[in-house]
Amino acid sequence: MNPLSARLQSLSPSETFAMAQKSNELKAQGIDVINMSVGEPDFATPNHIKEAAKKAIDNNFSFYSPVPGFPELRKAICSKLKNENNLDFDPAQIVVSGGAKQSLCNVILSIVNKGEEVIIPAPYWVSYPEMVKLAEGKSVFVYAGIEQDFKITAKQLKSAITSKTRALILCSPSNPTGSVYTREELKSLTDVLIKYPNIYVISDEIYEHINYIGKHESIAQFEAIRERVIIVNGVSKGYAMTGWRIGWIAAPKWIASACGLLQGQYTSGASSISQKAAEAAYIGDQACVEEMRIAFERRKNLITKLLKEIPGLKVNDPKGAFYIFIECSYYMGKRLEGKKIETAADLAMYLLEQGHVACVGGDAFGAPEHIRFSYATSDEDIKNAIARVKDALAKLN
Numbered sequence: 001m002n003p004l005s006a007r008l009q010s011l012s013p014s015e016t017f018a019m020a021q022k023s024n025e026l027k028a029q030g031i032d033v034i035n036m037s038v039g040e041p042d043f044a045t046p047n048h049i050k051e052a053a054k055k056a057i058d059n060n061f062s063f064y065s066p067v068p069g070f071p072e073l074r075k076a077i078c079s080k081l082k083n084e085n086n087l088d089f090d091p092a093q094i095v096v097s098g099g100a101k102q103s104l105c106n107v108i109l110s111i112v113n114k115g116e117e118v119i120i121p122a123p124y125w126v127s128y129p130e131m132v133k134l135a136e137g138k139s140v141f142v143y144a145g146i147e148q149d150f151k152i153t154a155k156q157l158k159s160a161i162t163s164k165t166r167a168l169i170l171c172s173p174s175n176p177t178g179s180v181y182t183r184e185e186l187k188s189l190t191d192v193l194i195k196y197p198n199i200y201v202i203s204d205e206i207y208e209h210i211n212y213i214g215k216h217e218s219i220a221q222f223e224a225i226r227e228r229v230i231i232v233n234g235v236s237k238g239y240a241m242t243g244w245r246i247g248w249i250a251a252p253k254w255i256a257s258a259c260g261l262l263q264g265q266y267t268s269g270a271s272s273i274s275q276k277a278a279e280a281a282y283i284g285d286q287a288c289v290e291e292m293r294i295a296f297e298r299r300k301n302l303i304t305k306l307l308k309e310i311p312g313l314k315v316n317d318p319k320g321a322f323y324i325f326i327e328c329s330y331y332m333g334k335r336l337e338g339k340k341i342e343t344a345a346d347l348a349m350y351l352l353e354q355g356h357v358a359c360v361g362g363d364a365f366g367a368p369e370h371i372r373f374s375y376a377t378s379d380e381d382i383k384n385a386i387a388r389v390k391d392a393l394a395k396l397n
């Protein structure tokens with residue numbers, strides 16, 4: 001008998017981290033792999049943020065922090081929400097945690113009961129359905145393909161709602177597709193949600209600052225559903241701080257209290273040093289965010305152009321984040337030396353082994369026949385990687 005709890009037995013490993021690890025293993029064997037699997041900025045954390053952390057160490061920020069985070073950081077997050085998003089929040093509505101991933105899990109565990117449904121637009125980020133499993137909820141996937149720019153419509157949302165629906169998880173800018181919902185699109189989803197007062201919206205805005213079409217739009221701006229929106233955000237992506245592990249929610253007070261309760265028994269307050277660094281990120285000069293965004297935009301243009309030159313791939317124009325999600329059904333069923341590509345995971349493995357480029361198969365994102373590249377890497381690596389992908393794909397027949 002498997003001694004693991006049933007809860008753990010049903011959990012899948014994170015495919016993004018799994019592919020990154022495979023790539024690192026090959027690198028350790030001396031193979032020159034270009035890693036475009038895991039998504040994280042390749043930039044160092046900006047200096048003024050690092051300095052704030054050093055100062056925090058010298059000033060003995062070495063004790064437990066309040067469970068929901070230092071008041072100064074929660075105030076800084078409220079100012080950010082006011083200045084950047086024109087949203088009024090009180091620090092009591094903010095809970096800081098060890099990353100947006102933990103914040104999402106806190107929220108899902110706080111509001112989803114056994115058997116309740118969570119609507120997840122697909123393609124989705126790998127961890128959402130696994131978090132829903134942990135809460136013993138049921139994921140209901142709503143698929144939006146490349147022909148609709150990977151964005152669900154109000155009509156699709158409406159037909160997925162049942163009496164058991166508890167929440168919708170929205171991710172814009174999106175991982176894995178790079179799609180961004182416009183204000184009008186968010187409004188049309190809101191118009192559906194208005195009629196269902198028991199449904200909450202978990203709005204994952206972790207890629208807010210990496211947007212190529214202008215101002216970030218949050219679904220929390222619509223007053224009619226404002227009391228049912230939980231914003232999840234953090235410093236990982238916009239400030240190049242993935243390893244610092246700071247995320248947060250801005251939510252109705254009762255949800256914030258619930259997440260504080262959960263966190264108080266489970267992990268306590270997030271790292272005190274990292275919280276001081278995150279505070280500096282929010283109150284400091286924002287020029288670094290724009291510099292990184294510009295670099296991501298240049299790389300997005302480069303990789304999109306190069307991928308569009310490869311026969312058989314369907315490529316759209318990402319509007320945010322640092323991923324590009326390619327439809328590659330043309331290559332399914334093709335072979336090299338008797339080895340057949342049956343799934344996107346097979347294709348990702350083929351590209352790793354033949355081309356020494358690591359990407360992630362779409363199966364893990366609820367979109368078989370797609371692969372995801374993270375282009376948070378140098379222009380040089382992007383050029384080399386896509387040339388290798390082109391050569392490897394040309395060998396298949």
Ligand code: PMP
Nearest residue numbers: 099100101125175206234236247
């Ligand atoms: N949401 C999405 C869509 C992500 O891509 C990530 C990146 N891992 C997270 C949440 C979690 O971010 P963090 O590193 O702050 O936990």
Ligand code: GLU
Nearest residue numbers: 014016017037038039175
């Ligand atoms: N968000 C990143 C990705 O999708 C990091 C990995 C993860 O947290 O799963 O690659």
